Amino acid sequence: MGTRGPIPERESNLARPRERQGSDEQAAKRGQLQPIAIDWQPDENWHPFTRQVWESASASGMADFYQDTDYAELWFICQELDRYSKRQYVNSRTGELEYKQSPEMVKALLTGLSNLGFTEGDRRRIRVELDAPEPEAKSASVTALHLYQSALDDTEPPEGNEEGVPGE
Numbered sequence: 001m002g003t004r005g006p007i008p009e010r011e012s013n014l015a016r017p018r019e020r021q022g023s024d025e026q027a028a029k030r031g032q033l034q035p036i037a038i039d040w041q042p043d044e045n046w047h048p049f050t051r052q053v054w055e056s057a058s059a060s061g062m063a064d065f066y067q068d069t070d071y072a073e074l075w076f077i078c079q080e081l082d083r084y085s086k087r088q089y090v091n092s093r094t095g096e097l098e099y100k101q102s103p104e105m106v107k108a109l110l111t112g113l114s115n116l117g118f119t120e121g122d123r124r125r126i127r128v129e130l131d132a133p134e135p136e137a138k139s140a141s142v143t144a145l146h147l148y149q150s151a152l153d154d155t156e157p158p159e160g161n162e163e164g165v166p167g168e
Helices: 048-059 068-086 103-115 120-125 140-153
Strands: 088-090 097-099
Touching: 048 068, 068 103, 103 120
Parallel strands: none
Antiparallel strands: 088 097
């Protein structure tokens, strides 16, 4: 798990890299990601919220770092979250159906999700930052092909001047 205390700033917000700030933090040990061997799928009987937690975690940017052990932990947490959301009993005094939920169980479930880097703060604590993907720029070859095609079709070239050169 990462450090305790306030959520660290993003690396891009720091005046200088952490390794140059004179801290006694050790560099991370490096290993090799292994291919995922098991096709992890949510249980069809899970509560809709549990299924949403599973799908959002497995589709997030952190999923790039997940290994089989992480998916096993996520599956276990979701299994317990499902049981937690469905825990109910009949009240002996009123005869009504009530939910029996423990605050300690909520704490344990949230800690488990935190260990998997579930929120932005969790990811910053373990020094993982997810950036928005760079917008794809149109390559020059694609632009040239569009200009060539428009010349063959006798149509107007896309967003360019009289000669069909974009942006001039």
